[in-house]
Amino acid sequence: MTRPLHPSALVTGGNRGLGRAIAAGLKAKGCRVTIGARSEEDGRQAAAELGMAFVRLDLTEPDSYFDAVMQARGFDILVNNAGILNHGSLLSPKSDFAEAMEVMVAAPLDLIRLNVPHWRETGWGRIVNLSSGWGSFTQGLGGPGAYGVAKAALNALTKALPRDLPPGVKINACDPGWARTRMGGASAPLSPEEGADTALWLALLPEDGPTGGFFRRREPVGW
Incomplete structure (x- = not known):
């Protein structure tokens, strides 16, 4: 079936950084965008600034995202x-493993x-699954804590x-590169908009586009 004229989209963590850039890019391409964020205050402010809808999503609280999807009757x-x-x-008793797997995989x-x-x-x-080079076996599963392990599991999904x-x-993962976000830091070489480019491309792939792949700068990269 052909793409809807104005697809509906849900972007988790859409109130700032890459998520915000992706949400803004989707809206510019004619999508009806909803951003999800854990902080209701930050999410509503971002949604008002961007002119789109907001739902509170805490990815450690399944009821929050169940209600959001059910009320919308699904997103394209x-x-x-x-x-x-x-x-x-x-190996630390304070490891973030459980939370990382909950937020980025489950x-x-x-x-x-x-x-x-x-x-x-x-x-x-x-x-579109936002992954990372740190989640790539070919790049050595880098990064601190459980981040790389969780991203590798997201890649496996x-x-x-x-x-x-x-x-x-279609489902695909992308490595946005090192972008200037709260997570990436101010010294990163890419703007959030540059980091969002591959995700936007994957979100609106034509019928003959790829599925089950991992991409950076719109090119396949090793798992």
């Missing part, structure tokens, strides 16, 4: 952007599951899920 485009980055050792999979009925009905959908998704739905 799902951008799993929200993430956490901590610096404790994986919740994205739940959001995909919740949207499946909508995609079955419409016959069109796009899923991206690779495996095409076999289970309804026809007309």
Whole structure:
């Protein structure tokens, strides 16, 4: 089925950084965008500034995103952007492993599951998983804490899920590069808008576009 004229889109962590740039880019391309954020105050302020809808999403609280998707009756485009980055050792009792896996693997999979009925009905959908070079085995699974491990697991979902998704739905992961966000820091070489480019491309892929891939600067990269 062809793409809707004005696809609906949900961008998690859309109130700042890459998520905000992706949300703004999707709106500029004619999408009806909803941003999700854990902070209601920050999310509503960003949504008002961008002229789009807001839902409170705490990816450690399944009820919050279940309600958001059910009330919207599903989204055409799902951008799993929200993430956490901590610096404790994986072996520490204070490791962020459980939270990282919840936010960057379990919740994205739940959001995909919740949207499946909508995609079955419409016959069109796009899923973009914001990953990282730190989640790549070929690049050594870098980064602090559980970040790289969680991103690698998100990549694995991206690779495996095409076999289970309804026809007309594409899923891909992207490495946005090192961008100037709160997570990336002020010395990063890329603007949020530059970092958002590949995600925007994947969110609006044509019918003959790829699925189950991992991309940087719109080019395939090693898992």
